[in-house]
Structures are given as structure tokens and as C-alpha cells.
Amino acid sequence: MFEQMHQIINIGGWFETIINWLMDNLGPFFNAIREGVNSVLSVLNNILLFPHPLIMIAIFTALAWWLAKRGIGIFTLIGMLLIYYMGFWDVTMDTLALVITSVVIALVIGVPIGIWSSKNEMVERIVRPILDFMQTLPAFVYLIPAVLFFQLGAVPGVIATLIFSLPPVVRLTNLGIRQVPVEIKEAAISFGSTPSQMLFKAELPVAMPTIMAGVNQTIMLALSMVVIAGMIGAGGLGNEVLKGITQLKIGLGFESGISIVILAIFLDRVTQALAANSGPER
Amino acid sequence: MNVIEVKNLFKIFGEHPNRAFPLLEQGKSKAEILEKTGNTVAINNANFFVKKQEVFVIMGLSGSGKSTVIRCLNRLIEPTRGEVLIDEFDIVKMSREDILQTRRKKMSMVFQHFALLPQRTILGNAEYGLEISGVEEEERRQKAMEALDQVGLQGYEHQFPSELSGGMQQRVGLARALANDPEVLLMDEAFSALDPLIRNQMQDELLELQARMNKTIVFITHDLDEALKLGDRICIMKDGAVVQTGTPEEILTEPADDYVKAFVQNVDRTKVITASSIMRKATMVTLPKDGPNVAIRRMEQAGISAIYAIDSERYFKGIIRIDDAVKLSRSKTDDLSSITFDGVYTTTPDTPIGNLLGWAIESSYPMAVQDETGKLLGIVDRSAIMAEVNNNFDEEDMPVTLKEWEANGSELTEQEG
Numbered sequence: 001m002f003e004q005m006h007q008i009i010n011i012g013g014w015f016e017t018i019i020n021w022l023m024d025n026l027g028p029f030f031n032a033i034r035e036g037v038n039s040v041l042s043v044l045n046n047i048l049l050f051p052h053p054l055i056m057i058a059i060f061t062a063l064a065w066w067l068a069k070r071g072i073g074i075f076t077l078i079g080m081l082l083i084y085y086m087g088f089w090d091v092t093m094d095t096l097a098l099v100i101t102s103v104v105i106a107l108v109i110g111v112p113i114g115i116w117s118s119k120n121e122m123v124e125r126i127v128r129p130i131l132d133f134m135q136t137l138p139a140f141v142y143l144i145p146a147v148l149f150f151q152l153g154a155v156p157g158v159i160a161t162l163i164f165s166l167p168p169v170v171r172l173t174n175l176g177i178r179q180v181p182v183e184i185k186e187a188a189i190s191f192g193s194t195p196s197q198m199l200f201k202a203e204l205p206v207a208m209p210t211i212m213a214g215v216n217q218t219i220m221l222a223l224s225m226v227v228i229a230g231m232i233g234a235g236g237l238g239n240e241v242l243k244g245i246t247q248l249k250i251g252l253g254f255e256s257g258i259s260i261v262i263l264a265i266f267l268d269r270v271t272q273a274l275a276a277n278s279g280p281e282r
Numbered sequence: 283m284n285v286i287e288v289k290n291l292f293k294i295f296g297e298h299p300n301r302a303f304p305l306l307e308q309g310k311s312k313a314e315i316l317e318k319t320g321n322t323v324a325i326n327n328a329n330f331f332v333k334k335q336e337v338f339v340i341m342g343l344s345g346s347g348k349s350t351v352i353r354c355l356n357r358l359i360e361p362t363r364g365e366v367l368i369d370e371f372d373i374v375k376m377s378r379e380d381i382l383q384t385r386r387k388k389m390s391m392v393f394q395h396f397a398l399l400p401q402r403t404i405l406g407n408a409e410y411g412l413e414i415s416g417v418e419e420e421e422r423r424q425k426a427m428e429a430l431d432q433v434g435l436q437g438y439e440h441q442f443p444s445e446l447s448g449g450m451q452q453r454v455g456l457a458r459a460l461a462n463d464p465e466v467l468l469m470d471e472a473f474s475a476l477d478p479l480i481r482n483q484m485q486d487e488l489l490e491l492q493a494r495m496n497k498t499i500v501f502i503t504h505d506l507d508e509a510l511k512l513g514d515r516i517c518i519m520k521d522g523a524v525v526q527t528g529t530p531e532e533i534l535t536e537p538a539d540d541y542v543k544a545f546v547q548n549v550d551r552t553k554v555i556t557a558s559s560i561m562r563k564a565t566m567v568t569l570p571k572d573g574p575n576v577a578i579r580r581m582e583q584a585g586i587s588a589i590y591a592i593d594s595e596r597y598f599k600g601i602i603r604i605d606d607a608v609k610l611s612r613s614k615t616d617d618l619s620s621i622t623f624d625g626v627y628t629t630t631p632d633t634p635i636g637n638l639l640g641w642a643i644e645s646s647y648p649m650a651v652q653d654e655t656g657k658l659l660g661i662v663d664r665s666a667i668m669a670e671v672n673n674n675f676d677e678e679d680m681p682v683t684l685k686e687w688e689a690n691g692s693e694l695t696e697q698e699g
Contacts, residue, residue: 183397186358191411191462192386201414205401 019145030149037101037155044097053089057081064266068273072266079262088237088259095236096263098154098229099222102161106218110166111211114173115199124174131167139164139228147232157226157234165221172214176207212275219271223264237263284367285466285498286332286355291364293350293522296321299362312521324350325361326522332466335496339513341503347522348502352470355500356389357381368466386415389466390459394475396451398443404430404454405439411462422461429461430454432491449480456488460495469501473508485511506545510534510554518542530554552636552671557629560670561651561660564590569599569619574611577602577618588647590658591622598650598658600624628652631659635667642667 023030048056057080065073083092117124142163146156180203188202204211230238237256244253294302302321305314312323325347332338342348353359354366357373366373368384376384390411398407405423408430412422430436433453443451452472459467473481485508492499503509509516510530517527518541526538534554537543565584567577569591581589581604589607591599600622610621627641628650642649648663682690 181395181397183393183395184399186353187391187393187397188410189358190356190385190389190391190468191414191458192382192384193414194382197414201410202399205399208401 019148023148034150034155037105037158038153040101041097041154041158044100045094048093048097049090053084056093057084060266064270067277068269072269072273075269076266079266083259083262086255086259088240088256091236091240091256092259092263094154095223095226095238095260098157098161098226098234098236099219099263099267102158102165102222102225103215103219105158106162106166106169106222107215109162110169110214110218111173114170114211114214115177115204117170118174118177127170127174131170134163135167139225143228143232152233154229154234154236156232157229157238160229160232161222161225164225165218168217168221169211169214172217173207173211176210176214177203179210180206209275212271216268216271216275219267220264223260223267226260283334284331285334285369286338286500287365287367287370288328288330288351288355289365289367291325291328291351291354291366292323292362293325293347293354293359294321294323294362303363323522325354328364328519328522328524330517330524330527332498332500333515335498336514337492337499337501337512339501339503339509339516340519341506341509341513341516342519343504345521346519348504348519349470350522351519352391352468352500352502355466355468356385356391358391386411386462388464389468390462390464391468391470392452392455392459392472394471396443396448396455396475398451398454398458400443403440403442404435404446407443407454408439408457408461410458415462425463426457426461429457432460432495433457433487447480448476449484452476452484456491465498467497467499469499471502471504474503474505481508488512506549510549518545531556531559535559550636552639553634555635555670556631557633557635557638557649557651557662558631558659560635560666561631561662562666564648564650564658564661566590566592566658567602567618569593569622570617572618573616574602574607574618574621577607578604578611581607588623588626590650590661591618592658596657598628598652598656601626601647601650626650629662630654635662635670638662639667639671 051059057077060080061073061077064076083089113123113127117127139160143156143160146159150156150159184202184206185198188198193201226234226236227238227241230236230240230242233239237260240256241253241260243249244251244256292303292306296302297320299321301319302315302323305318306323306326310318312326315321315323328347328351330338340348340351350359354361355368355373357366357376361374364374368388371380371384373381373384399410402410405426409422409426412425417425427436427439430439433456435450435453435457438446438450443454446454452475455472473484476484488499489512501509501512503512510533513530515527515529516533518525518533518538520541526533526542528536531554533542534546534549534551537546565580565586567580567589571594577589581587587604588601589604591602593599599619602618602622606621606623607618610618626647626649627645629638629652631651631653638649642662642664645664648661650661651659653659
């Protein structure tokens with residue numbers, strides 16, 4: 001009985017067919033994406049690894065101190081030195097490059113979609129279930145097709161991270177713009193703003209703290225995806241954690257785990273401070 | 283000249299606005315139409331005009347359609363039917379570009395909750411309108427500063443809206459609207475969110491500003507006192523329809539229906555009714571033509587003890603008291619001007635009767651009403667002021683004599699017993 005039902009509604013089969021068709025027909029397209037993402041990744045990697053680690057640590061510390069608070073600066077200094085002396089500096093920078101790349105792509109795609117769905121009910125109705133789908137579908141389910149399309153390496157890692165971390169920035173951009181008080185929108189219109197003037201001079205600035213909260217969430221989700229991306233050869237800290245698990249090197253797993261946490265706290269506090277700064281005054 | 287003319291304006295919210303029109307023609311109520319068609323009638327055939335440089339107040343309770351009306355004037359809300367003429371151009375038929383230009387150059391709006399941009403400084407807010415019309419930075423900065431000066435906000439340019447009190451924030455709203463130097467100011471419950479003392483102060487300042495700038499102002503309010511204070515003319519709305527349009531005095535003295543009557547019942551009439559509306563014609567003698575005997579005869583005919591003397595061009599010269607006139611007549615002289623008494627009180631036609639009350643009680647002669655050049659327009663006597671003040675009261679609030687009170691009181695005790 002169950003088998004019969006399965007044969008009538010064979011979603012899995014359809015999914016496979018679609019994947020195969022995409023691979024056969026859109027190969028060059030996926031190749032182009034792979035090349036593009038790869039070059040961005042390697043440029044970023046080179047930038048992050050170009051100066052001596054101690055210089056980079058000084059830069060990160062200064063950034064944290066300046067954007068957030070002195071405490072965060074001190075934490076960054078100690079944490080990053082720890083990473084450096086544990087010997088994880090290079091892999092941490094790999095991970096950072098992967099996170100930055102994914103987040104930048106997520107913002108480039110996510111913010112406009114968020115804006116569009118805030119303006120158009122139809123778009124919102126279509127986008128919402130897709131976002132739910134992206135957030136709840138187990139990562140392994142799209143990890144394999146990602147490898148099929150983009151081969152092993154960091155690029156499918158970026159794509160998988162992107163799928164997982166895109167929703168918050170879309171949702172919070174949408175929410176932020178919808179929450180702009182009606183009177184402010186009316187004021188912008190009543191002074192003769194065009195729709196784009198209204199968006200860029202009134203709506204986006206007012207919505208900015210909410211949008212930045214979405215950016216922060218996107219970064220956090222991207223980091224949490226890093227370990228899983230390590231399974232498909234994305235490299236970085238995820239790879240080290242994986243090694244620790246598969247080879248029963250408990251110490252290695254713990255050390256790389258700590259490195260991820262330090263990186264996460266650094267990124268979280270700095271982006272939160274950015275979100276607070278984007279609000280009115282202070 | 284009329285700056286704004288609204289003709290047969292309808293706004294119906296809902297999926298199928300046209301279904302509401304046949305029912306409106308049958309005279310069905312708002313509630314009935316909502317029930318039958320699911321449409322809300324926000325404006326029902328509104329007609330009014332706003333004259334150049336007047337303060338036109340649209341007053342009504344919440345749900346009366348007043349906020350919808352003001353939003354139709356700059357097309358923040360699209361009218362369903364009708365015409366809105368701004369300087370004789372129908373804004374309903376304007377192209378997008380023309381509407382943008384009208385909003386940028388002709389009319390600015392001030393909002394109930396200020397609607398300032400929180401991430402911009404006070405100066406940044408004030409220059410918003412100029413910025414989006416593409417005015418050069420230096421010029422718009424200068425104009426914004428001038429506007430901030432006008433509303434008394436110099437020195438606050440670099441603060442943020444959240445650092446200012448409500449009254450100050452609304453000044454920024456006003457400065458933002460003035461910076462474009464528009465012909466028309468639309469003020470949507472601009473002072474309603476402020477506490478009463480600040481509101482009063484802002485009303486005074488608006489009147490002061492208006493005396494200097496002579497803008498055409500459309501002011502929305504639900505507060506009758508505010509309407510009477512600010513309005514040159516007032517338009518009262520109910521359920522989306524205009525019930526009455528007129529000067530504050532017309533609204534108070536000739537309410538169009540029971541709705542308006544109920545509204546104006548609690549108003550302090552003494553602050554609104556002016557001398558001109560209760561003055562009556564004076565019995566007069568003209569100097570130097572008339573002599574004492576004419577004066578005496580006229581006083582006897584009218585049964586009064588003093589007569590008002592004017593010259594041939596109606597300039598008020600003083601009063602002539604009957605005993606002085608009799609003395610003069612006995613001494614066989616003709617010159618009345620030697621006995622004119624100038625200790626009589628005078629006032630202007632625009633003075634509210636509340637201001638006259640104290641003097642009227644003190645003075646033994648009716649007060650003379652003069653225009654600003656000094657011509658006699660009429661007189662106001664004590665009894666007329668009293669009658670007008672008393673008009674205000676319900677019968678049960680009227681004072682009673684002790685006798686009446688005892689009669690009433692004894693009835694009560696009897697009933698209780």
C-alpha cells in the first residue's frame with residue numbers, strides 16, 4: 001500500500017529528475033558561479049592572510065574597540081592570540097573568508113528581496129514559505145546537490161551557508177520597512193519624494209537598526225553552518241572539528257570548537273554595535 | 283481668490299467603491315452601506331473652498347473624515363470622485379510629475395505625531411523637502427536655518443529629534459514645512475499630541491507666525507476651542523459630510539443643526555462672541571449741526587439719559603448727558619461740543635465680550651464701538667452682554683432666588699419625608 005502510494009506521488013523521483021536536468025543543461029552556468037565565488041574567496045583569503053597574524057590581531061582588536069567597547073576589544077585581543085598560539089590562525093581566516101563571502105552574497109540577494117516583499121503582498125506570500133523551507137530543511141539534504149553542482153570544496157560550502165543564512169536578513173528587512181511609521185511615509189510623500197527617494201532617504205534609514213539585526217543573525221547562522229560545510233571539503237575550522245570527531249582527537253575538536261566560538265562572539269558584538277550605531281544618535 | 287476648492291468630493295474605502303454610490307443617493311447611512319457593501323464612506327459629497335491667506339479649520343470627531351479630506355488635498359489619498367482644485371488646477375487629474383511639483387512647491391504638511399526622521403538632525407529634517415527637490419546644499423541649509431529661526435529653534439540644529447520635547451519636535455515639523463516656502467500649509471491635528479499648556483502656546487505662536495507670513499492654512503482638529511481660536515472660517519464635518527461652514531461667530535450664533543448645536547453648547551461664548559455681533563445702533567447727534575434742544579428731544583423720545591455725539595464724518599466725539607444738555611439749553615448757547623463727555627468707554631468690533639464684561643458693569647453708559655479710525659459703529663450695553671453670557675447656561679444651572687430655592691427645597695423634603 002505504502003509502496004503504491006509512493007509510486008503515485010514520487011516527489012523524491014521528481015527532485016532527482018530536476019537535479020539531473022539542471023546538471024545536464026546548466027553546467028556552464030554553475031561553473032561560472034563556481035569560478036566567481038572561488039575567485040572572491042581566494043582574494044579574501046589572500047587579504048586576510050597577507051599581513052602577519054599579529055598585525056591582523058591588532059587590526060581586529062582596534063576595530064572591536066572602536067566599534068563596540070573596550071571590553072570587547074580586550075576580549076578580541078586575548079581570544080585571537082589564543083587562536084594564533086593554538087595554531088589555528090590560517091584555518092580561522094579560511095572560515096572568516098567563507099563567512100564574509102556568504103554573508104556579502106546573502107546581503108546582495110537578501111536585502112533587495114526583503115525590500116520587494118515589504119512593498120508587494122504577492123511577493124511576500126511567495127517568499128515566506130520559501131524562507132521557511134530554507135531554514136528548516138536539514139542541511140545535508142541540499143549539501144549533496146550542492147556538491148553535485150559545484151564539486152567538492154569551499155564553493156558548495158558557501159552555497160549551503162547562503163541557503164541557511166539568507167532568511168533572517170530577508171525577513172528583518174521586510175519587517176523593518178513595514179514597521180516604518182505610516183506618518184513618516186506620508187511625510188516623505190507629502191514633501192514630494194519619488195518612490196526611490198522615499199526608500200533611500202526615509203524608509204531604509206528608519207529601518208536600518210532592524211535590518212542590521214538581520215545582518216547579525218545572518219552572520220551567526222553562517223558561522224554555525226561552517227562545521228557542516230567542512231564535511232564537503234570547505235576547509236577552515238569546520239574541517240578541523242570534523243577531523244577531531246572522525247579521528248577521535250577530542251583535544252583537536254575542542255580547540256577548533258573554541259576558535260569558532262571566539263570568532264562568533266567577535267563578529268556578533270561588532271555587528272551588534274554597528275546595528276546600535278545605525279539608530280538615531282550615539 | 284480661492285486657493286483650494288473642493289467640489290463634490292467622495293472617498294469610499296473598500297473593494298468596490300462604486301457599489302456605494304446608488305445607496306448614498308438613496309440617503310442610506312454610513313453604517314447601512316458598510317453592512318450592505320462592505321465599503322466605508324469616508325467622505326460623502328464634501329464641498330468647500332479655502333480663501334487665500336486664511337486659516338481654514340476643518341473640525342470633526344474621529345471618524346468624521348477630516349483626516350481623509352486633508353489627505354485628498356495633496357493626494358496622499360486618492361479621491362474616489364470629485365474635484366480638488368489647487369489654484370484652479372484639478373489635482374485629481376494631474377500627472378505624477380505635476381503632483382510632485384505641487385507637493386514640493388505649493389503645499390507642505392505638518393503631522394500629528396511630528397513624523398520626523400529619527401536618524402537626521404533637526405537641520406537635516408528641516409531641509410528634507412528642499413533636499414528632495416534638488417536644491418543646492420548651501421542654499422537649502424540657509425533656508426532651513428531661516429525656517430528654524432522663525433519657529434524659535436536656533437541653536438538646536440545639530441540635535442536629534444529624540445532629544446527634544448514634543449512641542450519642540452512639532453516646531454521642527456513646522457520648520458520643515460515652512461522651509462519650502464509653500465503657499466499652503468496642511469496641518470493634520472498638528473497640536474493634538476501636545477499637552478494643553480504647550481498646545482496653547484503653539485496655537486499662539488502659529489497665529490503670530492501667520493500674522494507675519496500670511497500663508498493659507500488648512501488646519502484639522504477635533505477640538506472646538508482650538509478651531510474657534512485659530513480659524514478664520516470653520517468647516518464642521520460629521521460622518522464624512524460637511525455639516526456647516528462659517529466664521530466662528532456664525533457657527534456659535536447660528537448652528538446649522540442639532541449636531542453643531544450640541545457641539546457648541548459647552549463653548550465659553552464670551553471668548554468668541556465679539557462686540558460687533560451684539561452691538562446696536564446708537565441714538566446720535568451730529569456736531570456741530572445739532573444743538574442742545576435736538577439732543578434733548580431725541581433723548582426723551584428714546585427714553586435715555588445720554589446721547590452719542592459724532593461729527594459729520596461719523597467720528598465719535600463723546601456723549602452728551604441730559605442734565606448737561608438741559609443746562610446748556612437754559613444758558614441759551616448752541617455749542618454742544620462744550621459739554622461732550624469723553625469719559626465713556628470705547629472698544630473695537632473684534633473684542634470678545636468676555637473682555638468687556640467687567641467694564642460694562644462698572645460703566646453707567648453703554649460702551650461705544652469704534653472702528654480703528656475712530657468712527658462710531660454702534661453701542662454695546664450691559665444688558666446685551668449679560669443676555670449673551672446667559673445664553674450659555676442650561677436652565678438647571680441658572681441661579682434662583684432664595685424664595686424659589688426654599689420652595690423647591692421644601693418640596694424635596696416633603697418627598698423624602
